Amino acid sequence: MPGFDALGLPPAIRQALDAMGYAEPTPVQAAAIPVLLAGRDALVEAQTGSGKTAAFGVAAVKAGSEGPGLRVVVLVPTRELARQVAEEIRALGAGSPFRAVAVTGGVHAEQEERTLGGDVRCVVATPGRLLALLEESKLRVDRVAFVVLDEADRMLDMGFAPDVEKALAALAHRAQTAFVSATLPPEVRALARKHLREPKEVRVGETHIPTSLTHFRLNVFPDQKERALVALLRAESPERSIVFVRTRDRAAAFAKLLKAEGFAADPLQGEMSHEQRRHVFDLFQRGTTRILVATDLASRGLDVPEMQLVVNVDLPDEDEQYLHRAGRAARLGRPGKVVSFVLPDEKERRVELEDVAGAAFAPYRLDIPEPKPPEPERRGPAGKGVRGPPRRR
Ligand code: AMP
Numbered sequence: 001m002p003g004f005d006a007l008g009l010p011p012a013i014r015q016a017l018d019a020m021g022y023a024e025p026t027p028v029q030a031a032a033i034p035v036l037l038a039g040r041d042a043l044v045e046a047q048t049g050s051g052k053t054a055a056f057g058v059a060a061v062k063a064g065s066e067g068p069g070l071r072v073v074v075l076v077p078t079r080e081l082a083r084q085v086a087e088e089i090r091a092l093g094a095g096s097p098f099r100a101v102a103v104t105g106g107v108h109a110e111q112e113e114r115t116l117g118g119d120v121r122c123v124v125a126t127p128g129r130l131l132a133l134l135e136e137s138k139l140r141v142d143r144v145a146f147v148v149l150d151e152a153d154r155m156l157d158m159g160f161a162p163d164v165e166k167a168l169a170a171l172a173h174r175a176q177t178a179f180v181s182a183t184l185p186p187e188v189r190a191l192a193r194k195h196l197r198e199p200k201e202v203r204v205g206e207t208h209i210p211t212s213l214t215h216f217r218l219n220v221f222p223d224q225k226e227r228a229l230v231a232l233l234r235a236e237s238p239e240r241s242i243v244f245v246r247t248r249d250r251a252a253a254f255a256k257l258l259k260a261e262g263f264a265a266d267p268l269q270g271e272m273s274h275e276q277r278r279h280v281f282d283l284f285q286r287g288t289t290r291i292l293v294a295t296d297l298a299s300r301g302l303d304v305p306e307m308q309l310v311v312n313v314d315l316p317d318e319d320e321q322y323l324h325r326a327g328r329a330a331r332l333g334r335p336g337k338v339v340s341f342v343l344p345d346e347k348e349r350r351v352e353l354e355d356v357a358g359a360a361f362a363p364y365r366l367d368i369p370e371p372k373p374p375e376p377e378r379r380g381p382a383g384k385g386v387r388g389p390p391r392r393r
Helices: 011-019 027-037 052-064 079-092 109-116 127-135 152-157 161-170 186-195 222-236 248-260 274-286 319-326 344-357
Strands: 042-045 072-075 100-103 122-125 146-149 176-181 200-203 213-219 240-244 265-268 291-294 307-312 336-342
Touching (some): 027 042, 027 052, 027 200, 052 122, 052 176, 072 079, 072 161, 079 100, 079 122, 079 274, 152 186, 161 186, 222 248, 248 265, 248 291, 319 344
Parallel strands (some): 100 122, 146 176, 213 336, 240 307, 307 336
């Protein structure tokens, strides 16, 4: 694979990559950077963790350095991703005349004005937020040359298609467009046909899932999930872990349980305010919190290299979610584990997910402790003892 030197990068960006500690391009970077630097439209199939952000980030910095005014717009599905993408682009643009900001909403008007003040060259936003800014005439987009649609598949899944269409129409003067997507289903391809000009398709490898991941299954009964999770986290004691559950109530309940058991855990769910989520993210990134109990929506964009363990306490309903969840671990090929709890009536679903992952789930060996005996019982009438916990098969 060619090194960064072979990719024809402007010297300032080359230095920034060094400063970020990126020694070699990832496969998607090696494939996409030359295409994007040559000014071509691209349809890039790349999952989170592949280094996709820097792949288009390099081109964003180059386009953004070409003169004053807003030059680059990156559309993303979530606020957290907006923050992370802006951060990465800022790092890549450290040596260039360049300012990249995330416009996430949920902040005071004055703060947003400050964010957008000065010579901003790159804006990262959700489609809805971008449209709101345009409506309020807070953004001039007549110089925008490069537009990126990041996590295109997810955006469509989340029902953002109308906003995406409107945003792309408002950015019609752009010279170059890139779509980045973990998968390329027909809907994404249709959007690409409509909005990309003779795009170069960039796909690296057929697998969507890092091979450094090991997939496990743990067969449980419904009432064993709590105890199994506690025992699993004790056994693994991961540097960082994310635990997936189906609903926000379950996220709150499991986080509470883990805290009571002495773990540094927090819930992360979609209904939390922007500030709350950001706070939880920051604590997790710093390592103050080591376990997040999350719903699918809330975990988008979460990118922590120390993530070692993903636990599916509740199996995902959609195949795609399995890939996104698993992708949180094994960042850039680091070894990671995914442990999925499987209920007796979920065997078929497990087999489907094995197909999705492209690997059989190995049985995870764990002794799930019996439930704690109830508090010392008040004696029942006529000396009848209180029954012990039901025995499990
Ligand atoms: P992404 O796919 O953009 O979410 O990137 C995943 C992670 O890889 C991020 O933590 C990046 O900081 C990191 N990363 C991206 N490119 C490289 C590279 N060439 N070398 C080392 N780390 C990288």
